[in-house]
Amino acid sequence: MASELVIKNLHASIEGKPILRGVDLVVRQGEVHALMGPNGSGKSTLANVIMGNPKYEVTDGEIWFKGENILEYSPDRRARMGLFLAFQYPMAIPGVSVANFLRRALEAVREGPRPVGEETPGGRPAPRKTIPPSEFRNLLREKMKLLKVDNSFINRSINDGFSGGEKKRAEILQMALLEPEIAMMDETDSGLDIDALKIVSDSVNALRGPKLGLLVITHYQRILNYIVPDFVHVMFDGRVVRSGGKELALELEEKGYEWLRPEGSEVGVND
């Protein structure tokens, strides 16, 4: 059965300020959803809340994944269940090599979620099955070729000194490597030139299939010319205000977002 990510009436706030005001959304494995909307409408917040960023407080609603309410789960547990977030602003972590980190991440994700009881602090988890560095290296090289990422990337520190485009490609490389069931791409297209956008889109399209559900968050319609969505949703003021097929994206391209502004909304389109 296809894995399902079900968001029900999700409310979330940051530092007491409400951002999400009742989001409903369902993403299944095998489907590609585009999530569009003006700046400040809550798209990135939604992705972060789904991934479990502790910065945000969920005040109401539920997030179900693979039949479990994951609201209380740590981000790493969500990742090991098969969720993935390609960050809008990937963090640089100096001194930690991409290769070392990704090998660890792959081992963790392949291990899958442990029973909840074993996650208590201080409890010693069962030995994790390690992937020999040579085997991992070959796997990584293969994915790197796909994304046309330079070989030197392996030994560099995570995102440290990467250009904007390199960071975005590195995120998709991680996605290709970790093989999530549901992946969110948070404005992966922003900061990419047209060549990089094609490379990234080609790679994402290569990953498309019955095993991957995608939530492509974007401000612009451009990336959707390359990654053609099955569904398009528009967020406004912390809610999904309109859902439709891929033609909705074209309509937005033509008419902008303003016509979808809910009554009483104060969120600016141009902020």
Next chain:
Amino acid sequence: MTETLATTGFSREAVIALSRRKGEPEWMLQKRLEAWEIYEQTPAPLGRRGDLGTLQRLARFHFQELHPYLPADGDGALPPSIEEGLRDALVGAAERSGLVLQRNSSVVRVELSEELKSRGVILTDLDTAVREHGDLVQRYFMTQAVPLATDKYTALHAAFWSGGVFLYIPSGVEIEAPILAQIWLDSPSAAAFAHTLIIADELSSARYVEEYASTFEGEQPSLLSAVVEVFTRNGARIEFTSLQDLGRNVWSVMHKNSIHEADSSVSWVMADLGSRLTFSNIGSNLIGNGSAAELVGVFFSDQDQRFVIKSLSNHVGLSTNAETLVHGALTDESRVEFDGMIRVQPGAQQTASFLSEHNLLLSKHCRAEAIPGLEIGANEVSASHGATTGQVDEEQLFYLMARGLPKDEAERIIVQGFFEPVLQRITLDSLRTRLRRNIVRRMRGGHESEADWIEAQERWEIEGVDESAVSFDRPSEEEEIRLLPE
């Protein structure tokens, strides 16, 4: 006389008894007595008002409950724990060109390769040097690099020094394989004094590795007072590496200083992991034109450990360079004070001096205080200093966790990454590995795959690390001062 030494406590009588027992020449006895006078008259350094109080705590240490002199047993046999420690030394028997082993108050083993002996290198215990190279010792011992009146603790050291090593490298001799010194404390209530005097003649070079360790158990504390004096003549190069991994019942006071002639250089590598309390002073006096110094430091404190680290880059000659880079992590209730000074003397034109110190706080109860200082008396100078104290970045943590890594492991990886830029500057592979393992061991979230992680890290390293992997720039937080002639 020996009876006086067998009793506890420091006194003028004990100074005389120690000197007599060693059969020292009159000048050394007089020097010890002079130091004792200064010790008695000098108040202990107490730090500044409002600091973390570590120097005050050191001043209250019960010095008078210590044995000032603890000779080794007759036959020179080492206890198994020290034998084992020697086998696990940072520089193995096959890799070193010389060895000095001090146990408590006495140097019990000195070895030097025949090749170096034949080239005129001198490596002896300091007692022998006092007898056989009295003129050199008289001229350099606690006169310039670490003058005996530097503070109360150096005065005590000069009055009661007992072990110690003397290294002389003749002109043009380059010693590739490191010389290893291990200083062991294996007795409670002991005061051990380790003194290292290195004279590197023109265009010579050497690598010297000093390890401080202890094996005894229990609450009864001991004291290690170490003084290192390095003299580099024109064009000489010394790399001095120290690893302090003393037990938690040892208090330590360290003073290390170098005096540079023209175009000479000293690289200090300093790792502080152990001890109950450490007061560490490290400095370079760049007197000769074109001389250079580097200090790379790493520390990790936990439980109720306390460190005070003071560094000084003293620029005197023309066109001198210094760089100080210290990274440390604190956890539990530990406290660390770092006081890093760049001093550019009048006339020290074309000085380039940089200092950066970064502290990572891993618990809510640890405290770090970093005070970088800058005194500039010349006008053609490029100098910058900066210090940061922060916690593990929540966004970095979330990023790693979003990739499936449990919180403890994510935190450990960030801490390892924090240390990596300094570790990359350490040329001694064994020390780098030792430090990595120590860091991992002291972090939660390290489990059976630690060794595997470190191994992998080493492997990437062998295959080459991109330069960007070692950059750790936080220019926005650093204060830069640049003065150029008009």
